[in-house]
Amino acid sequence: MSKSKLKNSKISDMVYIAISVALMAICAWISIPAPVPFTLQTFGVFVTVGILGGKRGSLAILIYLLLGLIGVPVFSGFGGGIQALLGATGGYIIGFLLSALAMWGMEKLLGRKTWVLALSMVLGLLVCYVFGTIWFMVVYARNSGAVGVMTALGLCVFPFIIPDIIKIALALVLTKTITHAVKI
Secondary structure, rough: HHHHHHHHHHHHHHHHHHHHHHHHHHHHOOEEOOOOOOOOHHHHHHHHHHHHHHHHHHHHHHHHHHHHOOOOEEEHHEEOHHHHHHOOOOOHHHOOOOOOOOHHHHHHHOOOOOOHHHHHHHHHHHHHHHHHHHHHHHHHHHHHHOOHHHEEEEEEEHHHHHHHHHHHHHHHHHHHHHHOOOOO
């Protein structure tokens, strides 16, 4: 690859990553009213990794987390700062990076076929749920006393399973539509 093509490729990567970080922030700010309100953060994560692939997608999510860590209001409810990550639900936010890494691993092992992408999104969601729930239980126990696994799942996972499955389906459709229409 020539120097100018390599430079253009790196610039394109930076632009796509920046757009993806902005997309994740916007998705975090969108709250869907329901008995337990939910945001579109996981949708943003799945679309980002689906379109950019594991390497660039993971980098975009890392940048998103770092922006939130330093106080840029990119998390749900226009939140940001270290307190958002160290709080009871911070493990789910950190879990986005673990989700991306799991999706990247599946991509490396099995390629980017549609069924692999769908399976990797489900695996990524499970990784996020597991890490986030363990984090929630540790922080909750430190602040309020021990909490059982079923109670934690009832608060933090069960109400979100159906919305998250819908978000995965929509992310998969959008990913396939965009990657067929645009060479990214």
